[in-house]
Amino acid sequence: MRRLSSSTASSPPASPQQEAPKPRVCLECKRRKRGCDRKFPCGSCVQFGKHCKYRDPGDPTDAGLYEPVFRAKDINSVAIGTLLDIFANRRRVLEAVAEYFAGVHAWFPIVDRSRVEQELEESWGNLPAETSVLVLCMTLIARPPAPQSNKGIHDAVYHTVKGVLSTVQSTVALSIPLLQSELLLALYEFAQNKPLHAYLSVGRCLHMTRVLGWHEQAFWCLGGDIAKAKELKRCSLLWWALVYVDCLLNVGYQDQTLPMHTMGLAIFPAVPLPATFDDYLSRYGVQDPAGAVSFPEASSALSLINALQYLSNPALSGHDPRALSEQILPHAQQPSGGAGAIIALLKLNSADLLGSIHLSSPAWSLDAHHTQAHAAHVIASAIARVHAKASEMIERPEARLLLERGALEPCWGFAMCYASQLLLSHADGALLDPMWLAKVTSMRAALEKVSKRWRIAERYCATVQTALDNKHGEVARPATSSSAAVSPQASLPFDPPVNYPFARRTSA
Known part of the structure; x- marks a missing residue:
């Protein structure tokens, strides 16, 4: 101070016409709770x-609460000072970064590991504020959730990181590290059961992409620039990660009615998937250091957003549910595929299974019985994959270790919840599964383990328990989340990939 x-x-005393000055308080005396003669x-x-x-x-x-910011030399020292306030020294910072890359980065690789590690090595003495705040967001989501407390702010580190990110954003120019930081914060808020906070963070990410020019057709034009192709690949990966988190907010919180941010965007052409740039670079014999990064959730995001597009307005999508299922199913069946494609299959086919989709188009010549049988087959295969993942988490210590590290996507929790609900509703009917009770019990036990790492699974576990109690006619426990279907959304002009994704998209 x-x-x-x-x-x-x-200073002389105030005149009778002037307002008397407020008494000063010695903060040292106030802190030590002792008398002060002023x-x-x-x-x-x-x-x-x-x-x-x-x-x-x-x-x-x-400056009040931000007095340390006022006294700091510059914004770089503010950001790295906060980093050191949390981790004490450089060694512990590097250990926390390594935990992120060993965990969340395995399925959400939006950060270039080589760039971050090189910058921490070469620029530690004057680390840019954008890098410091990115490291803070990486380490925030890499650590397990803070234990609940009845006093004060439950997760002080989260509020500290969010405050520093806001301070840096208001001080420096917009950059890719700031967009990465905001997206990691949104993912953290989604996984730790903060839906409204996550929704606002995703909205800020979308506005950043507008400022960066990603919504302009010229931005994605390659020409013959190899260096630009490498950068565009990283931008594409970040864009589809944004779409992925936006989709998770829509399907993961079934009691939320807020519209998706990325639904209805008129982007021409549609942003290509990251793998497209690998194909482009390989034609020129160029090896991209980031080419080895596998991001199956980019394809999951495409599957999810196409499924949600169909469910919101089947007449405008130009695809019947079987055609979309055939596009999504191979990705969902791959061992490396994430839960996003499985969720897309479950949501897309469950509507048909429940009989809510009426085949009115002449292009859909299948009879209702055949379509329902196909949907039941697809759902059964997806449920089998989800149940296998739940069994791994219960029986295999290696799977539990991956969960503790954060290397298991939080959306697996919703996949287990949704699969359990479908079994409880249709095991005696369309699904004909005599082992439904054992499968639901297994997935509920796995959800309890997921909730220790991703707090959003607590509401999924309560939802499954309530549905199970109702199935047995017991008094239902209060659930934290309803099982309402996805609310209708506006149509999204994204189409599935075509042979040359840089071509201009045609209307449905």
């Missing part, structure tokens, strides 16, 4: 040899 000058302390310096501080710290309530330049 700034100390008042002697001239200020000895002199400058106060007698207690003189007696104990302490610096007399006054705060003038009427000072318009007083």
